[in-house]
Amino acid sequence: MTKEPFFRLNQEPDALNGFSRTVAEIEWLLLVLMMFYLVVGHLEEEVKVFLLGGLCAFASFVMVFHYFNFFAKANVWKLAIETWVMILLITWFVWHTGRQNSLLLNLYFLPIITSSLALGKLTTLLEVILIGTCYVYLGKSGVTGNGLFSLSEGSVLLTWLFPMLLVGYITTMLSNDIYHAFSRVKTSAQTDELTSLYNRGAFMELLEKQLHQARRGGRTFSLLLGDCNNLKIVNDRYGHEAGNLLLRSVADNFRHCLRGCDSAARYGGDEFTVLLPETTAEEAELVAKRIKETLVATNFNYRGNAVSTDISVGVATYPQHGDTAELLLRHADEAMYANKRESKSRAA
Numbered sequence: 054m055t056k057e058p059f060f061r062l063n064q065e066p067d068a069l070n071g072f073s074r075t076v077a078e079i080e081w082l083l084l085v086l087m088m089f090y091l092v093v094g095h096l097e098e099e100v101k102v103f104l105l106g107g108l109c110a111f112a113s114f115v116m117v118f119h120y121f122n123f124f125a126k127a128n129v130w131k132l133a134i135e136t137w138v139m140i141l142l143i144t145w146f147v148w149h150t151g152r153q154n155s156l157l158l159n160l161y162f163l164p165i166i167t168s169s170l171a172l173g174k175l176t177t178l179l180e181v182i183l184i185g186t187c188y189v190y191l192g193k194s195g196v197t198g199n200g201l202f203s204l205s206e207g208s209v210l211l212t213w214l215f216p217m218l219l220v221g222y223i224t225t226m227l228s229n230d231i232y233h234a235f236s237r238v239k240t241s242a243q244t245d246e247l248t249s250l251y252n253r254g255a256f257m258e259l260l261e262k263q264l265h266q267a268r269r270g271g272r273t274f275s276l277l278l279g280d281c282n283n284l285k286i287v288n289d290r291y292g293h294e295a296g297n298l299l300l301r302s303v304a305d306n307f308r309h310c311l312r313g314c315d316s317a318a319r320y321g322g323d324e325f326t327v328l329l330p331e332t333t334a335e336e337a338e339l340v341a342k343r344i345k346e347t348l349v350a351t352n353f354n355y356r357g358n359a360v361s362t363d364i365s366v367g368v369a370t371y372p373q374h375g376d377t378a379e380l381l382l383r384h385a386d387e388a389m390y391a392n393k394r395e396s397k398s399r400a401a
């Protein structure tokens with residue numbers, strides 16, 4: 054298993070769901086601020102009613118996007134649409150409350166923060182440009198409309214946009230840090246510290262996913278359960294450090310013997326599990342044989358002593374040996390102990 058982060062923002066549902074919750078809160082905050090302005094701002098009654106109608110429409114949009122089942126699942130496109138709708142709403146609201154002189158122009162910071170949190174630098178830059186265009190439109194249409202875009206207007210626009218670019222840039226950097234920290238935490242929560250294979254929890258998740266896929270696609274897969282045969286002896290004879298080296302060499306042997314799509318895990322103590330997608334029982338038996346043979350043929354030097362190990366492996370295949378994680382593991386466990394008994398009696 055690689056220690057590199059193996060997921061990206063647009064593929065990692067947990068990270069996206071977290072950002073999506075933050076976006077929902079930003080949207081409610083936007084609505085509250087606009088409502089507040091409707092209450093305290095000096096606006097004509099019919100303008101207030103008109104704007105209130107727009108806010109109700111936006112509130113329905115937020116509810117549909119975040120709380121209805123068919124839209125509730127976060128994805129990058131959904132977040133992008135939400136930021137565009139926020140920009141349109143703010144432009145529309147500002148249009149009716151003073152245009153370029155509106156007290157609410159600062160609300161544009163909210164979609165910028167949203168975009169830089171979840172969508173990255175390029176999208177945020179494009180959104181700043183969109184906001185700049187809206188700003189120019191707010192100044193030109195009807196009120197000051199004096200034709201061409203002058204140099205002084207350009208510098209005013211840039212001065213106005215500069216804090217937004219800065220906030221966008223800083224928030225993007227913070228968001229990247231959060232994302233990388235999240236990746237590291239997730240990777241280490243799934244990894245066995247000693248062997249760098251998956252740990253038991255991660256393996257159970259993979260197994261459940263594999264079962265789900267196999268049931269849907271009517272496909273087969275196998276799992277192996279292996280148990281080292283002499284770890285206790287190595288520990289007692291050479292010490293715990295030698296036992297640890299032995300466990301690492303077993304893990305390296307798995308890496309060496311498996312395909313890229315297979316997943317090996319340290320199930321606990323000296324027990325290892327392997328998930329073999331699209332593999333029949335006969336093919337899995339061959340993999341188990343290969344793992345055993347290469348492990349027996351390998352030994353390592355510990356303070357001048359050649360240390361080697363052996364492993365007993367049990368195979369279970371979906372669906373012939375069970376259709377749940379529990380049944381498959383039990384079958385593999387029984388097969389593994391049968392093999393262990395056999396090799397012990399042979400050795401005796």
Ligand SMILES: Nc1nc2c(ncn2[C@@H]2O[C@H](COP(=O)(O)OP(=O)(O)OP(=O)(O)O)[C@@H](O)[C@H]2O)c(=O)[nH]1
Pocket residue numbers: 247280281282283284285286288292293294295296297300321322323393
């Ligand atoms: N060095 C080391 N030893 C461990 C670790 N985890 C478990 N053990 C030890 O591994 C040993 C496993 O014992 P057993 O299950 O009897 O293993 P065995 O000697 O391989 O014998 P059988 O499994 O019965 O064939 C125990 O002594 C544990 O203390 C570890 O992370 N490092």
